Amino acid sequence: METKTNTPTPQKRTIRFIESTIRRGFREGMQIILDQEREELVGQRFGRLTVESVIYYDTRHRARVICRCDCGEAVNVQMCDLRARVKKSCGCLLRDLAREHAIDRNTIHNGTGTRLFRIWTGLRQRCHNQRSKVYKDYGGRGITVCSEWEMFIPFRDWALANGYREDLSLDRLDNDGPYSPGNCRWITAAEQNLNKRNNTLVEYEGQLVPIAEAARLSGINHQTISDRHRRGITGPDLYRPVSSRHNTKN
Structure with missing residues (x-):
C-alpha cells in the first residue's frame, strides 16, 4: 500500500517562495518608511510636548513616542493622540487651566x-x-x-x-x-x-411714564390709574380726583 507524502510539489514551492519574498519585501519596505518617519518625528512639537524618541510601533503601525513636556516631565504617548491634539502636555496644562478657572471663579481674590x-x-x-x-x-x-x-x-x-x-x-x-x-x-x-420692561406706560403732561411714576406725580392712587387705563380712559380724566361719593367707581 502506497503512503502519501507531504512533500510540496514544485508548483507549491514556487508559490510559497513568491509569498515569502513579498512578505519580506513588504516588511523591509515598511521598515524603511517607519525609519524615515521616526527621524521626522523627533524634535517635533505638539502643544507643550516635544518628541524625543520613537520607542516602537504597534500592530497597526501606530507610533508610541517619548516626549518632554515644557515643565520637564517625560511622558509616553501615542503619536496619533499628538497629531489629533488629544494630548498636549503631561497633564500640567489641565492643572494650569483649572487654576486659571479657579481665579475666574474667585477662589483666590476673596x-x-x-x-x-x-x-x-x-x-x-x-x-x-x-x-x-x-x-x-x-x-x-x-x-x-x-x-x-x-x-x-x-x-x-x-x-x-x-x-x-x-x-x-x-x-x-x-x-x-x-x-x-x-x-x-x-x-x-x-x-x-x-425701568422694568413690563411697566405699563401712560401719558402725563405730555410724557410717557410708568403708571407708578404717574401716580407719584399726580397724587392719584396707582390702582385707580391702572383701572382707568384698562377701561380706555386717557388724558386729564385719567387723573381726575376720585369723588368721595363715588370712590368705588373711580
Missing part, C-alpha cells in the same frame, strides 16, 4: 460671597443658563454678557470705578442691549422699578 459676586453670578445665569426661571426674559430673547464680563475681576473693577454702592442695583440703559460697561449703570431700586 470675591466669593460678596454682593458684587452674587450680582455677577446672577446676570450670567440669566443669560446663559436655560434652566433659569428668568432665562426666557434674558438669554431667551437675545440678552448677552460681553466677553470682558465673563470673568469676575473686570466686572468688579468696573463696578467699583462707576459708583457701586451696597444700596444700588445694576441696570441696563437699553433693555434690549447686553450686560456691558457701555450699557450698564448703578441705580436705586425705585429707579430700576421704573
Whole structure:
C-alpha cells in the first residue's frame, strides 16, 4: 500500500517562495518608511510636548513616542493622540487651566460671597443658563454678557470705578442691549422699578411714564390709574380726583 507524502510539489514551492519574498519585501519596505518617519518625528512639537524618541510601533503601525513636556516631565504617548491634539502636555496644562478657572471663579481674590459676586453670578445665569426661571426674559430673547464680563475681576473693577454702592442695583440703559460697561449703570431700586420692561406706560403732561411714576406725580392712587387705563380712559380724566361719593367707581 502506497503512503502519501507531504512533500510540496514544485508548483507549491514556487508559490510559497513568491509569498515569502513579498512578505519580506513588504516588511523591509515598511521598515524603511517607519525609519524615515521616526527621524521626522523627533524634535517635533505638539502643544507643550516635544518628541524625543520613537520607542516602537504597534500592530497597526501606530507610533508610541517619548516626549518632554515644557515643565520637564517625560511622558509616553501615542503619536496619533499628538497629531489629533488629544494630548498636549503631561497633564500640567489641565492643572494650569483649572487654576486659571479657579481665579475666574474667585477662589483666590476673596470675591466669593460678596454682593458684587452674587450680582455677577446672577446676570450670567440669566443669560446663559436655560434652566433659569428668568432665562426666557434674558438669554431667551437675545440678552448677552460681553466677553470682558465673563470673568469676575473686570466686572468688579468696573463696578467699583462707576459708583457701586451696597444700596444700588445694576441696570441696563437699553433693555434690549447686553450686560456691558457701555450699557450698564448703578441705580436705586425705585429707579430700576421704573425701568422694568413690563411697566405699563401712560401719558402725563405730555410724557410717557410708568403708571407708578404717574401716580407719584399726580397724587392719584396707582390702582385707580391702572383701572382707568384698562377701561380706555386717557388724558386729564385719567387723573381726575376720585369723588368721595363715588370712590368705588373711580
